Amino acid sequence: MEKITLASQLLQYLITGLTVGSVYAMVAVGFNIIYNVTEIINFAQGEFVMLGGLIMVFMNVAMGLPLILAFLATIILVTLVGILMDRLAIRPIRRPSVLTLIIATIAVSILIKGTASFIWGKDPFDLPAFSGRNPITFLGAVVQPQYFWVIGFLIVTAVALSIFFDRTIIGKAMSACADNPNAASLVGINVKQMILLSFALSAAIGAVAGITVTPISLMEYDRGAMLAVKGFGAAILGGLGSFPGAILGGLIMGSIESFGAGLISSGYKDAFALIVLLVILFFKPSGLLGSIEISRIKRF
Amino acid sequence: MLKIDGINASYGSIRVLKKVSLKVPAGKVVSIIGANGAGKSTLLKSISGLMKNSTGRILYKDRNIVGIPANRIVGLGISQVPEGRQIFAHLTVRDNINLGAYHYFKRSNRLEIKERMRRVYQMFPILEKRSKQIAGTLSGGEQQMLAIGRALMGRPELLLLDEPSMGIAPLIVREIFNVIKQLNQSGTTVLLVEQNARAALKVAHHSYVLERGEIVLEGLAAELLDNPKVKEHYLGG
Numbered sequence: 442m443e444k445i446t447l448a449s450q451l452l453q454y455l456i457t458g459l460t461v462g463s464v465y466a467m468v469a470v471g472f473n474i475i476y477n478v479t480e481i482i483n484f485a486q487g488e489f490v491m492l493g494g495l496i497m498v499f500m501n502v503a504m505g506l507p508l509i510l511a512f513l514a515t516i517i518l519v520t521l522v523g524i525l526m527d528r529l530a531i532r533p534i535r536r537p538s539v540l541t542l543i544i545a546t547i548a549v550s551i552l553i554k555g556t557a558s559f560i561w562g563k564d565p566f567d568l569p570a571f572s573g574r575n576p577i578t579f580l581g582a583v584v585q586p587q588y589f590w591v592i593g594f595l596i597v598t599a600v601a602l603s604i605f606f607d608r609t610i611i612g613k614a615m616s617a618c619a620d621n622p623n624a625a626s627l628v629g630i631n632v633k634q635m636i637l638l639s640f641a642l643s644a645a646i647g648a649v650a651g652i653t654v655t656p657i658s659l660m661e662y663d664r665g666a667m668l669a670v671k672g673f674g675a676a677i678l679g680g681l682g683s684f685p686g687a688i689l690g691g692l693i694m695g696s697i698e699s700f701g702a703g704l705i706s707s708g709y710k711d712a713f714a715l716i717v718l719l720v721i722l723f724f725k726p727s728g729l730l731g732s733i734e735i736s737r738i739k740r741f
Numbered sequence: 742m743l744k745i746d747g748i749n750a751s752y753g754s755i756r757v758l759k760k761v762s763l764k765v766p767a768g769k770v771v772s773i774i775g776a777n778g779a780g781k782s783t784l785l786k787s788i789s790g791l792m793k794n795s796t797g798r799i800l801y802k803d804r805n806i807v808g809i810p811a812n813r814i815v816g817l818g819i820s821q822v823p824e825g826r827q828i829f830a831h832l833t834v835r836d837n838i839n840l841g842a843y844h845y846f847k848r849s850n851r852l853e854i855k856e857r858m859r860r861v862y863q864m865f866p867i868l869e870k871r872s873k874q875i876a877g878t879l880s881g882g883e884q885q886m887l888a889i890g891r892a893l894m895g896r897p898e899l900l901l902l903d904e905p906s907m908g909i910a911p912l913i914v915r916e917i918f919n920v921i922k923q924l925n926q927s928g929t930t931v932l933l934v935e936q937n938a939r940a941a942l943k944v945a946h947h948s949y950v951l952e953r954g955e956i957v958l959e960g961l962a963a964e965l966l967d968n969p970k971v972k973e974h975y976l977g978g
């Protein structure tokens with residue numbers, strides 16, 4: 442009996458970890474999309490998640506839109522924020538260097554956060570779970586149905602993105618921009634449009650993460666920064682720029698956090714993942730799935 | 742086909758091209774020779790649209806193309822093979838070649854793209870063998886072939902080549918120059934920039950010598966080969 446409870450306890454930590462990790466993975470994927478086209482780290486990535494959650498609450502709870510409509514409307518709105526961010530903050534920079542652009546993304550994240558606290562105040566908001574809150578018991582572990590939604594959406598985004606980047610000419614063109622923007626324009630690629638598209642895509646994915654996680658962990662205006670740090674850690678852990686790496690990195694970060702909180706102390710849960718990150722980077726600086734060869738060519 | 746009319750270009754306050762004028766008649770190979778830093782690459786970039794602050798007139802098929810962005814110029818029929826190849830290093834050889842057709846990449850053009858790809862592979866069989874390899878891992882000569890192949894996918898009527906022989910073994914240089922000749926014979930107009938003056942003058946019909954941003958000499962390529970000044974400065978005496 443004792444043994445089974447320990448096993449089910451561990452299973453519980455694992456499932457929770459994978460769920461939280463899925464959110465980190467989606468944030469990491471968002472980082473990678475923009476990074477792969479521009480070599481910029483977009484520090485406003487976490488704000489897309491926060492906006493996704495809060496706008497969804499507004500659409501679904503305050504406006505009373507049905508789930509699917511609210512979901513679509515939220516994604517469209519957050520995507521619009523991503524597009525505006527590129528048009529108003531990134532593109533106007535006269536002589537863009539990677540560093541000035543990154544600073545611009547930090548400025549945008551502060552602006553978004555400020556606006557959100559103005560609109561929604563400082564309290565966390567709840568969102569009804571997509572298919573109720575009756576937990577399912579699975580080998581002794583208690584699983585919220587919403588967990589499946591989070592993990593499911595990660596799988597859907599991962600599959601859709603890998604098809605997009607591996608199979609379509611636009612996906613290839615986006616990668617070409619990161620490799621060599623001048624050569625990309627010589628074959629007819631509109632590099633600015635591709636950058637815009639990368640911001641739109643990663644805002645949309647951020648929104649999906651925010652929408653699906655809010656029923657589990659609520660959402661408030663200042664959640665973005667921590668999500669960005671964890672997602673960034675996941676991206677680095679998996680190897681910056683690698684999509685499978687981002688997913689692996691996110692799931693590992695989430696699991697470590699969950700096991701650390703359960704087995705050691707929940708007070709330090711934010712520290713565990715970052716410590717593991719540092720240790721892994723010490724042994725493999727290019728990240729788990731990043732290739733050393735490629736990381737030498739890259740600037741970060 | 743191309744008529745450059747007093748073009749100026751500068752980086753900040755440094756003037757790199759000073760009232761350069763030249764002509765590239767349809768169906769010909771024209772070459773530009775000049776020392777390092779003479780402004781040859783800058784001139785090609787002004788034509789292809791990468792060099793944004795050039796002034797003057799560049800008439801392509803009687804239309805001024807100064808100020809049109811690079812990603813639209815390729816659609817007019819001008820493809821550039823940039824200096825130092827500049828392939829998409831993280832993508833496969835095949836992706837690089839496909840991206841060459843980006844500006845008309847549509848389902849309805851599928852057959853044309855296939856046919857052009859077949860011709861590129863026929864010209865450079867090694868590329869077909871390496872088609873799934875990551876382009877950054879190709880040898881220098883193979884990368885140059887890939888850069889040319891990618892440019893050919895763009896339906897060029899005018900092909901701009903920037904130092905295709907740079908850092909490449911003599912045997913491969915000969916292969917590449919043969920391809921240039923073949924392309925020209927099948928109707929492509931070529932503007933070629935080269936440090937390897939001897940090879941460039943042999944393949945070209947007409948040539949210009951660029952020095953510190955100015956055209957100092959021009960003439961039939963065969964005549965320039967015998968010109969004492971050219972011999973001394975560019976052909977090693």
Ligand SMILES: Nc1ncnc2c1ncn2[C@@H]1O[C@H](COP(=O)(O)OP(=O)(O)OP(=O)(O)O)[C@@H](O)[C@H]1O
Nearest residue numbers: 752757775776777778779780781782783784824936
């Ligand atoms: N991006 C740039 N910023 C500032 N100066 C530049 C830039 N690119 C080129 N230059 C300068 O412009 C001048 C002409 O350069 P360009 O590349 O056109 O020469 P080139 O004739 O192609 O030389 P090479 O044979 O070495 O390729 C050089 O003095 C160079 O230093």
Ligand SMILES: [Mg+2]
Nearest residue numbers: 781782783824
């Ligand atoms: Mg040059």
